[in-house]
Amino acid sequence: MRQRYLIALGSNVRHHRHGPPERVLVAALDALARRGMAVLIAAPVLRSAAVGPSLRRYANAAALIETGLDPEALLAELKAIERIFGRRSGGQRWTSRVLDLDIVLWSGGPWASADLSVPHPLFRRRHFVLKPAAAIAPDWRDPLTGLTLRQLAARLARPVRA
Structure with missing residues (x-):
């Protein structure tokens, strides 16, 4: 049975063959397709500040893919890419990297194992994930909060009032 997944993509290191981070993300989408995943839509690249010790800005995007793989098998494919x-x-966590691929959501609902939690545990607090995700799947609901990606992105973008 084919499932849909929302994947977050990030890069902040130039690749020797693909070039700057924005082009790394395009090459990563091609790699997903070459490995049998249907890339249904991808968000435009968003540039964002790094989280953690890295000083390099990130190129971030999101993609909606379809595959017959379960979450664990997809995770193995993403790690291989x-x-x-x-x-x-x-x-060290959150350092510079050529490519980061994360499963954010999947059409099968919540998933938890020793190696993987879906929805991604931090996605609700990350503008660089929510903005591109909401651009391509605004009505997809977070199974834990019931909120759409559009609503989650709007909440995160709201200024904090003292």
Whole structure:
């Protein structure tokens, strides 16, 4: 059975073959398609400040894909693509990286295992995930809050009042 997934893409390091981070994201979308995933739509690239110790700005996007893979199998595919692009496992979290691919949501509802939580546990607090995600799937509901991606993005964009 084919499932739909919302994938977050990020890069803040130039790739030796693909070039700057924006082009890395385009190449990553091509890699998803070459591995049998249908890329239904991708959001325009958003430039954002880094979270954590990295000083380099990120290129971020989101894509809606369709595949017959379950979340664990898709995670393995995404990690394999990251390795092809030169990402190494381990090391400090939130540092510079050529490519980061995260499962944000999937059409099957919540999923939890030792290696994966869907929805992504931090996506509701990340403008660089919500803005591109809301651009391509504004009416997709977070199964835990019941809010749409459009609503979550609007809440995050609202200024905090003292």
